[in-house]
Amino acid sequence: MTTPPPMVSGRDIGKFFRSADGRVVPALDGVSLTVHEGEFACVVGPSGCGKSTLLRILGGLIEPSAGSVARHPGQPPVPATAFVFQDFAVLPWLTVRANAAFGLRMAGVRRRDAERAADAWLRRMELAEFADGYPEQLSGGMRQRLALARAFTTGSPVLLMDEPLGSLDPQTRRLMQEQLLALWQEERKTVVLVTHSLDEALLLGDRVLVMSARPGRITEELTVPFPRPRDPGIQDGPEFGRLRARLWDRLRGELSVGAR
Structure with a gap:
């Protein structure tokens, strides 16, 4: 092998x-x-x-x-690595959708494309109904699913x-x-x-x-x-x-x- x-x-x-x-x-x-x-x-x-x-x-x-x-090295605009931290590291002033799209936005991806990718991962993580809400409305487990969605959304x-x-x-x-x-x-x-x-x-x-x-x-x-x-x-x-x-x-x- x-x-x-x-x-x-x-x-x-x-x-x-x-x-x-x-x-x-x-x-x-x-x-x-x-x-x-x-x-x-x-x-x-x-x-x-x-x-x-x-x-x-x-x-x-x-x-x-x-x-x-x-x-x-990764292929731009995909970052080479993505992080998931214990404290979720979600941004309270951004919506759930914007949090999930954050990594791609920082890599220079257009908002429409980044949010389309984010929405796909929010659906997979069973968070789609909260996309327009804010992290404070989520439980701890849901915030961690959001952190995972953000990491996977990057495509890293x-x-x-x-x-x-x-x-x-x-x-x-x-x-x-x-x-x-x-x-x-x-x-x-x-x-x-x-x-x-x-x-x-x-x-x-x-x-x-x-x-x-x-x-x-x-x-x-x-x-x-x-x-x-x-x-x-x-x-x-x-x-x-x-x-x-x-x-x-x-x-x-x-x-x-x-x-x-």
Whole structure:
């Protein structure tokens, strides 16, 4: 089988911040990874290990202090990457339709064309009836569906997701996980997802990358063996439990290091 081409990769990425008292604080040290076309890669690790920093470096929001990043260039006006954040990052002064079209508008697409693409995704995300309303009228789960609609509307080949379901209640999160799984299996975008949930990583991912305590490094890569298309019911099986326990054992050791 031919390996799909790489869509985003980093080599020996380091990131250092300077504290208020002038100390150099390392966030990432020597991180290398490659995510291939159509792959769903999940990143887990202790709080503060640099997961979100790594995601922002991969997406070009911040520059690394060391190392390099290569991204699929995308074909204008499609952005190379699109982000989905935990806090939804929807704009309260824009309508639901305008929020969904925002990424394309920022890329220079005409309003009519951007809103036509947005309306198609709002229908798929069951938000069409709210297109002329505002985010404050939506529940948390609906606002997150709006954030996903905006990301998919851009047509970007790579989606970078930073705890996109982390602020939802457990029931809504479970439903959104299943919806995201189904949506990805239809679209086959390249995805890098940062999450604290091991269950979420194993349900959604093709590969799980475990990061160390700060400064963050990738200490283990687990290939998820469950076939595609994937049934959410795998979470109730013994193999899922075994893999969860393996990940937790690895992560628990990093949590212990970070707590010292």
